[in-house]
Amino acid sequence: MRFYLGAGVVNAVEHLSFNVRRGASFGIVGESGSGKTVTALTIMGLLARPPGRVDSGTISYNGIDLLKLKDEEMRRIRGKRIAMVYQDPMTSLNPVLRVGFQIAETLMVHEKIARHQAEARAVELMESMGIPEAEKRTKEYPHQFSGGMRQRIMIAMALATNPDLLIADEPTTALDVITQSQILGLLRDLERKRNMTVVLITHDLGIVAQVCDEALVMYAGHGMERGSIQDIFSKPKHPYTRGLLESTTRADREIERLSSIPGTIPDLINPPVGCRFQPRCPVAYDRCSKQEPPPFSQNSDAYSKCWQSEPS
Amino acid sequence: MISTTPKSLLAKASSFWRSYSRNRGALFAFFFLVALILAALLANYIFPGDVEAPNIGNEMLPPSFSAILGTDYLGRDQLALLVFGARTSLIVAFAAGGLLAVVGTMAGLLAGYFGGRTDGLIMRIADVFLTIPILPLILVIVAFASPNLLNVMFAIGLTGWPVMARVVRSDSLALMKREFIEIERVMGASSARILFKHLLPNQLNSILVYASLSIPAVILTEASLEFLGLTPLSVSWGFMLNVSMSYWIRGTWWMSFFPGFAIFMTALSFYFVSEGLKEALNPKLKRRRESLAVQVAERK
């Protein structure tokens, strides 16, 4: 599967291109405001069309360009073949509908099965997500569950129709560390057992290292570096990636002080000319502030958008 | 961030005026109110003589050249009566509105600043006023005290503050969480200082908007009180409507229509003005809503 995205309205995402292999686990990393969620929502077609807009580009899924589909056609794919799990489990479930029903709803709409059948499947799904006493609890409401449980319910909801692609937007940010590792373990299991492609969006490099095979590092709406996990973590090519790595705690190294990348993200309404990371980049030179670097790649799956990576 | 900060007061005023006048309804309303206020102030010059004196022989005449809005049951010119009646309405509107705003702001500030039990207490009292029907309460107050204009002003002002208090309270609570307040407290600033130099100035815009928003209700309440005969002043719009109740069956539509229309236009104008103020003073709200992409990006 390949994705190419064009510019959004507030230049939210620009010149982004990456591809994801089927069955792989792909991470999109970046700080808040880097365009990760916008990318995900654009893929799902969930961006509200007045103000949001995709000006150019293609999103290719199984050979189909998602951006060229009509609303109704996209709706049939959404939730059925491509599903998404959202960031905040506390507010992402409808508080006045029973949990079992919310899971069953996907099945009823996409696979047109009867309600009691769908709800039975929902019970199975909840069980497979590790929710105890699933049969009784399908009749309960979201507020009666803990955050971790709600996240599992959301995953169950997403997986109901056995989608090819699961996009998980910061699925563990709102959870405590223990629950976090449980959920991540769950995702890894799913990916293996169902041969599903998982796109994991996060700002936490640690998570990416744990769960993903490949990753894309985004900054200010641009994809700065893409590569396999080993490459990115041991041989980062982009200065931003390097900066990120240096500012996280590592289990394999003793660090006395955490460094941070000085400065703040640029204004997306009036972005700087040239490379977007240039104002904060420790190794920037002349050319960086005048011309935007193209993605320089060693092979088809890895690239780095930096003049330093230009093959000489 | 694109922002031009005009330094001089004149520059600020003209940029305010520009954004305000973008709303044509608000603009028209503003001019209407200015005209009304001027007319009320200059009433004695525009209509010399005793407007309230009965003019026997000319009772209940429909609109004509000599009496553009007709005459009332005592033969008096309605246009003149309306202009004099504007005084009552405007005075009560501004006085009660002002009282309401002051009390409400103070209550909201105190509740937001002190929090805890003070907050709870103030909000409980506010709740009482919100649950009890206001008009009957004011009726009772004014009926039992002596029914004059001053009491009406007090009654309306003292019962209408809860809505204002709620708004100021939530804004204050939000402001209290900001860092600069923390800094001030750590530096040992007194409560009064924090309240009046920080909490209040930051909210002046929304206070102004909400105060003007509450005026239509004040006008309608005051008109209702007069309509029910609580304030036997012959020159007030509401009372003119009260009187017309006894005569409308004879087809004297002008006795009911024009006073009511005056009430309606004035209330509507204040409403438009408040909307205009809202748009002119809070451009941030409008700009943010325009870009969902930014919103989505912010939500991350």
Next chain:
Amino acid sequence: MGFLSYIGKRVLVAVALIVVVGTLNFTILHLAPGGPELVFLNPRITPSARALILRQFGLDKPIQIQYLLYLEGMVTGNWGLSYFYTEPAFDVISSRIPATLLLMVPSLILTVSLGILMGIASVRKPYSFLDRFLSSFAFFFYSMPVFWLGFILLSVFAVYVHVLPAGGMLSITTVGFDVRDYLWHLILPMTALTLINLANFSLLVRSSMIEVLDQNYITTARGKGLPERLVFYRHALRNGLLPTVTMLGLFVGAILTGAILTETVFSWPGLGSLTYASITSRDYPVVLALFFMFSILTIFSNLITDIVYGLLDPRITYD
């Protein structure tokens, strides 16, 4: 368990409010120039009535006792003696309640149902022409005095065109209660009362729905690939209408107030016109008692809407 404690709390608050209102009454009574003697001891009343009042309100006893006696009187329906009718105020008031209900209830039903429809219609396409038209309609009527609207309606339909009756609830010639006669008389006052409150209510519905549509779980619902129709009616509406139930309680207060004015204009024989009559005739006991009655009605309807809300919101029903 959670639900019962919720209701319990609400009932307690309601009772407390009633006590507060009673206290308010008492305070006003005693702060009035001349005090309660002047208010209640109308020189026109008979000596036996005077003795009754003296005993009942304990006007010669210390103020705490008076307070308790007063509260007790309020609870037991002893609301003083009307000057005008020389009957207990309670009887005068309760005989007029049905008429007011006959006006208020249909108006309330119409306001709520049309208000919800209008609110939904404008929210389907926010900022569209329909939306802006309905919003303009809303604040247009919000600024309109209900008695003015009433007069206009009367002048046009009753005087000019003689189509509808010029006031009252039943025609003079009617004996007993004729439903069709009542309905015919109901049209104009109900229209006036409803139009104005409808505007307000639809704006409330609209803003509640807009807030709901902004929520994360709506994005989740769309992300499941649900058709927009389902998202709106099943997911958004159920959440959006919940706050309107609470608002209804407050709305009853507004409709009551409106009823006072409307009844006066249309000579509808209910509590509203009684209010006007007793103010004009300075029948203070009745005025005070009416305030108490209005408060009870509002507090009670707030309690009911709170209970209904509790039943509808699963967050309360299920702990």
